[in-house]
Amino acid sequence: MDIEDHYLTLHKQYELKPDKAWFPVSMDELSVIFDCTRRNTQFLVQKLKEHGYIDWKSGLGRGNTSQLVLLRDKEELILEKARRRAQQGRIREAFECLQASSDESLHTQFHSWLGDQFGMHKQRSDEDVLRFPFYRPVPDLDPLTVVRRTEAHMIRQLFDTLVEYDPQQQTLKPGLAHHWECDETKSRWTFYLRKGVMFHHGKRLTAEDVRFTFERIRNWSAGDFLAQSVLQVEMKSTYSVCFQLAEPNALFAHFIATERFSIIPNDLEQIAARHDFARLPVGTGPFQMTENNESILVLEANERYFNGRPFLDRIEMWVWPNYEEQLRSRERSSDQTQLLYFEALSKGDSDRTLNQYELGSTLLTFNLSKDGVVQDRRLREAIHLALDRKQMIRELQGKRAVTSSGFDPGWNDPAYGSDLDEAKALLRASTYAGEVLQLYTYEYFSNEEDVRWIRQECGKLGVKVEINVLPILELSQAGVIVQADMIFVGEVLGGQPSIALIEMYRSPNGYIRNHLDAATLAKVDGRIRDALETADPEQRMQILSGIEAELKRQCSVLFMYHSVQTVGHEKSLHGIEMNAWGKIDYKEIWIK
Structure with missing residues (x-):
């Protein structure tokens, strides 16, 4: 427990006492409040005094009562603590801090301050950091188990598939494979991999990773009709792989362009032994995950991305359960760079929003x-x-x-x-x-x-x-x-x-x-x-x-x-295009 927590405990006990007014108290009484020994209580009193939370006059001699004065305003202290927790990426703890106060104005002040933290920030020698709120954490980013649109979108930022679908051109384009072909029966497909593609943890991509990915899907998804239609995954060479299908499928390349067929490294067992792969996945994508918990998700640019480094250096998604309501009710300055996902946005400034009907x-x-x-x-x-x-x-x-x-x-x-x-x-x-x-x-x-x-x-x-x-x-x-x-x-x-x-x-x-x-x-x-x-x-x-x-x-x-899918953003953010999930491809965002 931090020293300020001890002060808040003390303040709660004496909440009827006016701040900055002396009142009598005994060391035994404080020991009960702090739930510790008399010796530890004396230590806490000294620390609280050194940090300017209280002042203390010892009652010397028999029958002389000690005197205590509370110097810090409780609401001000709670607000400072909540802000500090948020700046540390401990958003959930920040909101928990606020529960200690029933003062609505305090909550309003914090929400206003928190809203100002979002948008584009320059950090550490011109590092571009985009920060935005989202209503829930995203703990499961294993392509094998993706079931929600936000997870599917994040997987696109972290992984790559053998081929990609271009919705504008309505055709397939190269991904991890630079070329692919099939026989006349549409039941045998061959993909030729790019050389030099690196996973986030430094491993080089080979055909073995492709085979491992598809075998994992077959083993864990017994009812997956596409995975089960693959009779054999054959490594023709280090950088070419062949799929033999049980039946003709003219759309096989289209299917494996979807998120659940994202290629993962074949040393997954060693990765999973070090950390939770679903929460901190390892792929080849334009961003790599560095932090993901109940409060914050952090993506950092993949410096070695084969398809060009992202313009942004870092992306932070702060978990704020009711951010939509709070941010819609406050004014934002015209020079504040935002990227906001709204599930229910009131019709506002068309220059700051993209809208489309969900397909x-x-x-x-x-x-x-x-x-x-x-x-x-x-x-x-x-x-x-x-x-x-x-x-x-x-x-x-x-x-x-x-x-x-x-x-x-x-x-x-x-x-x-x-x-x-x-x-x-x-x-x-x-x-x-x-x-x-x-x-x-x-x-x-x-x-x-x-x-x-x-x-x-x-x-x-x-x-x-x-x-x-x-x-x-x-x-x-x-x-x-x-x-x-x-x-x-x-x-x-x-x-x-x-x-x-x-x-x-x-x-x-x-x-x-x-x-x-x-x-x-x-x-x-x-x-x-x-x-x-x-x-x-x-x-x-x-x-x-x-x-x-x-x-x-x-x-x-x-x-x-x-x-209707809606994304709110500020004019100086460029490269903003909404995809079919109602999300933005972070790789293409840049600020003027």
């Missing part, structure tokens, strides 16, 4: 893989018609932008809407008899708002709903998914929509897949096989659109709304 949709799935009342299509359609999406957006606002009738925000079916009277008629004709439907979602404030609204509207219809909110990793397990009658989630299609859709429909832990009945599942798998065999993107999307149409026809999936 994907929130949706409600019905579990048709188990017996139960949701097997009745009339009940599913009744719920569909009872949910007025426009009303949902008006009432809940935030990131909810426009109503959805499919994954593509560029097309909306005006007939895909609500009709409460028809909904009630369908419910009366159904077999529903008052059963309580179990509605699941994962922990996130907007998800929890959404499912409460859905429960409310179902209640108006006459359908009972019980909400279950789980951690996302738990809800990403097939054994949990099949327990739900309904699941509310959001699906983001990323930079390669067709690839994301195929993975979503084929994933063994996918929400939609685990809620399909056997007959529909067989149809979906058949259409996915057709999609994998075509290299024509338009034909492929037509096939996938057919799957979406079938799910809508059955009312097994209800589309709800499209979200």
Whole structure:
């Protein structure tokens, strides 16, 4: 415990005593307060006096009481301590410090000060440091287990894949492999690696790392259809590797451009023995992780990056749970360089924000893989018609932008809407008899708002709903998914929509897949096989659109709304472009 903590303990005990006023106290009394021996108490009193926290007059002689005066203002001390903890990167401890005070003005002062710490900073001989807040820590950055968009984005900063997808050109481009080819059957693919690529810990990249990466995915992801389709990974040389597939796949190179196929070093076991690889991963990417805990995440530029060193030297993500609310309520100076991710940003200065509709949709799935009342299509359609999406957006606002009738925000079916009277008629004709439907979602404030609204509207219809909110990793397990009658989630299609859709429909832990009945599942798998065999993107999307149409026809999936992605930034930040995840590629950011 720091000396200031002892002072705060003392101040709390005598909070009714005015500051800078003498009052009587005994050494025995202080020993009880500090919970230590009389000797240690005397030592603490001396230290508190030396540091200017108190003044002390010993009561000499029998019956003479000692005198104590408190010199430091408690609120001022708490604020100083919180600021110091934040500057040390101990953000969580800083917020814990504030809990010692109920003074709202103190919290406001700290939030204002903390907001001023974000943006661009010059440190140590012109080192460019970009600092921004985020609402939660990001502890799991193993490409093998990525399930959330922020993690996927961070993995892109830390790792590389064999090839990359260019969304502007809508084509593949070289990554760790400078060239690739396949045979006529599309079942044998060969990749030729760049020479001289280094992992962050100094190991040189070879074909052995590629083989290790894919074998690890196969061993740990038994249901991964793509990894399991790889019959053999053959090292043709130190810098070339060949994949033999079980079946033709014209999209194989596109699939392995996604984050979960990021190449990791084959000495992972030795790395994991020194530290948690998921929290402090080692890749070949433009940035390397140097710190990642409950308070702060720190990325530093990879000086040896094969594709050009980043312009920034260091990036710090400070964990601030409610930063959106706090920063939206305060004015920022015009010369303050910011990079802010908002899930729900009020429409403001267009010069400082980038906005785009998220490619994907929130949706409600019905579990048709188990017996139960949701097997009745009339009940599913009744719920569909009872949910007025426009009303949902008006009432809940935030990131909810426009109503959805499919994954593509560029097309909306005006007939895909609500009709409460028809909904009630369908419910009366159904077999529903008052059963309580179990509605699941994962922990996130907007998800929890959404499912409460859905429960409310179902209640108006006459359908009972019980909400279950789980951690996302738990809800990403097939054994949990099949327990739900309904699941509310959001699906983001990323930079390669067709690839994301195929993975979503084929994933063994996918929400939609685990809620399909056997007959529909067989149809979906058949259409996915057709999609994998075509290299024509338009034909492929037509096939996938057919799957979406079938799910809508059955009312097994209800589309709800499209979200808006927003990034706030200051004008002097250049290289700012929003990707499909609603994030910014840090490698390209620079300041004028």
